[in-house]
Amino acid sequence: xxxxxxxxxxxxxxxxxxxxxxxxxxxxxxxxxxxxxxxxxxxxxxxxxxxxxxxxxxxxxxxxxxxxxxxxxxxxxxxxxxxxxxxxxxxxxxxxxxxxxxxxxxxxxxxxxxxxxxxxxxxx
Amino acid sequence: xxxxxxxxxxxxxxxxxxxxxxxxxxxxxxxxxxxxxxxxxxxxxxxxxxxxxxxxxxxxxxxxxxxxxxxxxxxxxxxxxxxxxxxxxxxxxxxxxxxxxxxxxxxxxxxxxxxxxxxxxxxxxxxxxxxxxxxxxxxxxxxxxxxxxxxxxxxxxxxxxxxxxxxxxxxxxxxxx
Numbered sequence: 001x002x003x004x005x006x007x008x009x010x011x012x013x014x015x016x017x018x019x020x021x022x023x024x025x026x027x028x029x030x031x032x033x034x035x036x037x038x039x040x041x042x043x044x045x046x047x048x049x050x051x052x053x054x055x056x057x058x059x060x061x062x063x064x065x066x067x068x069x070x071x072x073x074x075x076x077x078x079x080x081x082x083x084x085x086x087x088x089x090x091x092x093x094x095x096x097x098x099x100x101x102x103x104x105x106x107x108x109x110x111x112x113x114x115x116x117x118x119x120x121x122x123x124x
Numbered sequence: 125x126x127x128x129x130x131x132x133x134x135x136x137x138x139x140x141x142x143x144x145x146x147x148x149x150x151x152x153x154x155x156x157x158x159x160x161x162x163x164x165x166x167x168x169x170x171x172x173x174x175x176x177x178x179x180x181x182x183x184x185x186x187x188x189x190x191x192x193x194x195x196x197x198x199x200x201x202x203x204x205x206x207x208x209x210x211x212x213x214x215x216x217x218x219x220x221x222x223x224x225x226x227x228x229x230x231x232x233x234x235x236x237x238x239x240x241x242x243x244x245x246x247x248x249x250x251x252x253x254x255x256x257x258x259x260x261x262x263x264x265x266x267x268x269x270x271x272x273x274x275x276x277x278x279x280x281x282x283x284x285x286x287x288x289x290x291x292x293x294x295x296x297x298x299x300x301x
Contacts, residue, residue, distance in 0.1 A: 004196055005222045010235045021235060035220065038193050044170045045196070048239050090193075108231075114207045114223045117231030 001115050004045070004089040007054055009115060011101035011108075013123045019103040022053035025060045028097035028110075035090055042082050045089070058088055126157055129184040133216045134209060141205040143178040143267035152246050153185050160189045169241035173198045175228055175281065178267060180210030180221055182244050187219030195241075202227045203263040228281060247281060249274040 011020035046069070055065045065088070070077060099108045099115065106123070109116050131145065143149075156163065163169070169190070174183045177199035187197055199210045199221050207223040214221030224231065249270040257271035270277055 001224075002222065005198065005224070008198065008235055009224070009231050012231045012233070036193050041170070041194060048170060050235070112208060113211065114204070114225055115231075116204065117224060117226035118202070119230070 001094050001110055001113055002090055003054070003057060003092045003094070004049075005115070006057060006094070006099070007049055007089075009099070009108075009117065011104060011106055012117070013101065013104055013106045013119055016101060016104040016106065020101050022050070022057050022102075023099035023108060024102055025057060025094070026098050026100060028061065029095045030061060031093050031095055032087070032091050033093055035086075037083065037086050039079065039082050042085055042089075043077065046077075049089075054088070061092070063088055126160065126185065126188050128153065129181050129188070129213060129217045129219075131179060131181065131213065131216075133212055134179060138205075138209060141263055142203065142209050143206070143264065145179055145181045148246055149178075149181055152182055152244070156182070156186055156189060156244075163189055163242070164191075167241060169195045171196045171198065171236070171240050172242040172244065173200070173229065173232070173236070173240045174244040175200050176206075176245055176247060176267070177201050177210045177221075177223070178206050178246075180206075180213035180223075182246065183210070183221050184213050184217045184219045186242070186244065187214065187221065188217065192219050197221050198224065198232070198240075200224045200226050200229060200232070202266055205263060206267075245281065247278045249278065 006022065009023055011023065051069050055067055058065050065084070070081060093113060094110055095113050097110045099110065100106070172183065172186060172195050174197070177183055178201060180199055183197045183199050197219070201207050201210065201223070202225070204225045207225045210221055210223045229236070247270070248266065248268045250268045251274040252269040252271055254271050254276065256265070257269045257276055
């Protein structure tokens with residue numbers, strides 16, 4: 001699971017409807033895998049990201065991002081910034097670990113790079 | 125002509141646990157291929173979501189149409205084994221897929237409300253009893269068991285994509301009468 005996907009996941013346990021995002025990472029095993037830089041994709045993706053959640057999550061793996069998305073229009077966002085974003089979102093793979101809901105503390109495991117969001121019958 | 129994804133990494137043993145691409149899968153691939161140019165140039169999706177990815181064949185094919193890295197290809201499956209094979213199929217075809225083990229789009233909604241550009245699904249549609257669908261212990265059965273009228277899974281899914289969450293999407297779904 002790359003961090004871009006983590007930015008899409010939220011707790012869906014029964015009655016857990018607020019403060020259920022982003023899921024807090026812990027005990028993660030991370031590997032960085034280079035992939036082709038695609039500034040166009042990143043520019044298109046920016047409005048679909050939850051920026052505050054990404055900043056928070058990046059800090060959990062010791063990467064500091066600007067707390068406010070740079071003000072410039074998406075067309076002239078500087079390349080250096082996009083490259084940082086590329087590294088964080090698309091090259092950072094979480095192989096193993098856990099994600100905890102900040103609201104209800106439900107833990108979702110990540111195994112072999114795959115998050116498991118299944119709930120059991122009593123939780124759903 | 126876009127070649128069918130290579131599936132030689134999947135053994136017959138694997139197919140005891142994950143749906144083997146069949147005629148319905150290939151129909152879906154044909155539909156995608158027919159609209160390849162439209163998908164690439166008009167929709168130019170940023171996020172694709174496939175529900176019930178199975179082997180990952182469909183999203184891999186979509187990735188081939190769009191080009192690796194052009195879109196985030198999210199793949200869900202309720203079967204952890206399928207999630208695992210999905211990633212491998214992407215890898216074997218040089219397409220980066222993102223697997224999530226979950227039922228339908230649980231855990232992605234409402235976060236992805238108005239955010240998914242394409243939804244792909246080849247849903248289970250074989251007529252079974254409700255009980256067969258929900259009490260099934262075998263993962264492979266969940267890949268084809270459609271419940272009453274073969275519509276139970278489809279009916280659970282349609283409101284997700286069409287009304288409740290109002291995705292902007294182009295759906296390629298095969299439905300039999």
